[in-house]
Amino acid sequence: TAGITQAPTSQILAAGRSMTLRCTQDMRHNAMYWYRQDLGLGLRLIHYSNTAGTTGKGEVPDGYSVSRANTDDFPLTLASAVPSQTSVYFCASSRANSGGADTQYFGPGTRLTVL
């Protein structure tokens, strides 16, 4: 089982360009998440989706958009990249965005540099 895959692994992007980070899971999880991880800071939630067809804003949503057309895929789009979006981006999924020991499983990450 692949779990969660992300693409690309890394990317250098010129400021002002757009880019879509891809995320696919094969665990039939209902909930999916996008985080960014910056040195010295905890993981910060960008957007999430509790189920296919719905999305929600996290702590740092500005400059990012997401869609959830089906259960497996949750792409993250940067419409016009800025240098402050240089970060490592992790996609994660869980059975449901609810209580209990429902844990989040993470993809390998995308390292994005905006110049």
Place this chain on the structure above:
Amino acid sequence: GQNIDQPTEMTATEGAIVQINCTYQTSGFNGLFWYQQHAGEAPTFLSYNVLDGLEEKGRFSSFLSRSKGYSYLLLKELQMKDSASYLCAVRDSNYQLIWGAGTKLIIKP
């Protein structure tokens, strides 16, 4: 605001025991998680606490005191492969995870 505090870095010796502390102030509490993250890799789940007390899982144990807003991760019989960052996260009233910045654990032979 919401806040998760952990030490930035700790050093321990192979074969020893280390305790990594986490204190939190969040809007609501629906469980506390510990994750391990090796350099350049994704976080992986270690433990979950929702009730006060100690949860033991092999060489790793995690403790929670909800009244004190405090947790610790205890690692026994340290191995070189335990060199990693350890992330504390609290699920808040909106069922979102609030993450600490992580504790980088360095194991010396």
